[in-house]
Amino acid sequence: MLSRLTNSRLLLFAALLAALMIVAAACGDDDDDSGEAGTAGEGVSVTIADKGFSESSIVAQMYAAALANQGFGTTVESLGSTEIADAAIRNGEIDVYPEYTGTSYLNVLGRDGADAADLSREEVYAEVDTAYADRGLATLPPAPYNNGNEVACTTEAAEEYNLETLSDLGRESGNLTYSANAEHLTRDDGLPLLASEYGVEFGDVRTVDISLRYEPIENGQAECVYAFGTDPKLGQLDLVVLEDDKGTFSAGVPFQNFPVVNAEFYEGLTDEQREAFDNALNGVNELLTAEEIRPLIAQVEFDKEEPEDVANSFLQDQGVIS
Numbered sequence: 263m264l265s266r267l268t269n270s271r272l273l274l275f276a277a278l279l280a281a282l283m284i285v286a287a288a289c290g291d292d293d294d295d296s297g298e299a300g301t302a303g304e305g306v307s308v309t310i311a312d313k314g315f316s317e318s319s320i321v322a323q324m325y326a327a328a329l330a331n332q333g334f335g336t337t338v339e340s341l342g343s344t345e346i347a348d349a350a351i352r353n354g355e356i357d358v359y360p361e362y363t364g365t366s367y368l369n370v371l372g373r374d375g376a377d378a379a380d381l382s383r384e385e386v387y388a389e390v391d392t393a394y395a396d397r398g399l400a401t402l403p404p405a406p407y408n409n410g411n412e413v414a415c416t417t418e419a420a421e422e423y424n425l426e427t428l429s430d431l432g433r434e435s436g437n438l439t440y441s442a443n444a445e446h447l448t449r450d451d452g453l454p455l456l457a458s459e460y461g462v463e464f465g466d467v468r469t470v471d472i473s474l475r476y477e478p479i480e481n482g483q484a485e486c487v488y489a490f491g492t493d494p495k496l497g498q499l500d501l502v503v504l505e506d507d508k509g510t511f512s513a514g515v516p517f518q519n520f521p522v523v524n525a526e527f528y529e530g531l532t533d534e535q536r537e538a539f540d541n542a543l544n545g546v547n548e549l550l551t552a553e554e555i556r557p558l559i560a561q562v563e564f565d566k567e568e569p570e571d572v573a574n575s576f577l578q579d580q581g582v583i584s
Contacts, residue, residue, distance in 0.1 A: 297584040302538035303334030306531065311339045311347055311359040315472040316562040316569065317409070317492060317555065321360040321519055321546070323573035328542035331583040338570075343445050344369060347522075352398055357527045358543070363404055364517035366390045368451045375451065375515050383408075383516040390520075400528045402543050404520035405550035411451065411511050412489040414501040419485035427507035431486070432461030440464040441479060442488035443472035451511075452488070459510050473563070491517070492552055494560035519550065545582055 308329055312322035319340065326336040339356060341347045344365055350356045363386050367373050371393050378386055383404075391401045415425055415438070423434040431438075446452035447469065456462035464486070468478040476495045478484035489496060489503065496503060521543045531539060558576055561567045577583045 297331075297578070297581045299584060300332040300538055302534045303329060303332045305335075306333075306535055307335040307337070308358060308527075308539075309337050309339065309356045311341045311350060311356040312569075313344065313347055313359070313472075314340050314342045316559050317490070317519075318360055319569035320555075320558050320562060320573050321405075321550070323570045324546045324577060325358060325360065325521065325543055326570075327574050327577050327583055328546050329539065332538040332542050334539070334542075345445075351522055351524050354524055354526060356524070358521050358523045360519050361522045362409060362517040362519055363387050363390055364410070364451075364515040366394070366522075367515050369449055375510065379514045383518060386516055387518070387520065394522065395525070398525045400523040400525045402521040402523065402540060403547065404518035405547040407518065407550055407552040407555055408491060409517045409519065410491045411517070412491060412493075412496075412503050412506075413456070413486055413511070414489045414496060414503045415486040416479065417500045417502055420502040420504075425502070425504060427505045428456065428460045428462070428511060429507050431504055432456075432463075435462045435486075436465045438464055438486050439466040439468060439478070439484040440486050440488070441468045441470060441475050441477075441484040443475060444469050445472070446488050451515075455511060459508060492555050492559060494556050494563065497556075498560075498564070520547070546577070549576075549580055549582070 308326075310322050310326050310329075312318040322338055326338050330336045341350060341356075341359070344361070347356070347359050347361070348370055351359060363383070367378060367386055367390055368375055371390065373389075381389070387401075387404055394401050413428060413431060415431070419425065419438060423430070423437060425431055425434060440453075442453065447467065448454065453462070468484050470477060475487050475489075476493075476499065479487050479499060479501070487501075495501070528536065528539075554576075558572050561572045562569050574583070
């Protein structure tokens, strides 16, 4: 009798335990599992590149973290320019890197910016996507933020030379020193465009690494700087962003960040792997508004934090990775 009673209690306990486990599992299904690690990418190595400046490095590290969270093996390299990155991805030396729609449209594809004046952001991206497919490349949809070209000058210089517009800059540029990276000095949408459209001929140019463009301003060695729309320094230093009075410096072309992928690599993924790859990168891009990206750049450029640490912390806070 005692043995029979003990067995009954054990069976009752086991039944209750099983029921509790089912309830716990059901409750767990209601939680947001976006940050949970996946395994679809196991066995696949992805080489990611950035273009050598803070914003690009942060985005590339976000790609790496999101892909690693899905089981992909990831490596991040730093390349110095669009030309190097474009050649590397077409040659299969890298698998993915973050690019800008305007850079692709104007510089890689050599399109006339005037042709984009009546195009929406979506239409510019669609043209890039189609043209890149013919070049052996795949693309994924861009992030919301736009990072167009700007010229900013110190408030002191702007007041002394009455600078409000790029045309004003053209009139007074011989009295000023400009800080910019080497690529900007020769690109069709860079200094050559400022010269041809606005008559800009600086008295001197300080050629620096793209990530160090603001140092000559801070050191008193330059009055004007080639700026990006997301540069946090624009809100930190005593600078005036000059109005593009002709609307041709950025040629009306959007500069949205989007992933460029080597098509051979992309097509070699299984359906499950490709879905995980797309979800990882799209999940990152959807978060990147101008309001979100600026403070992240500031953490790298002002606080001297590592892009990888900034990227991982942001994605953890957003629940993308655990």
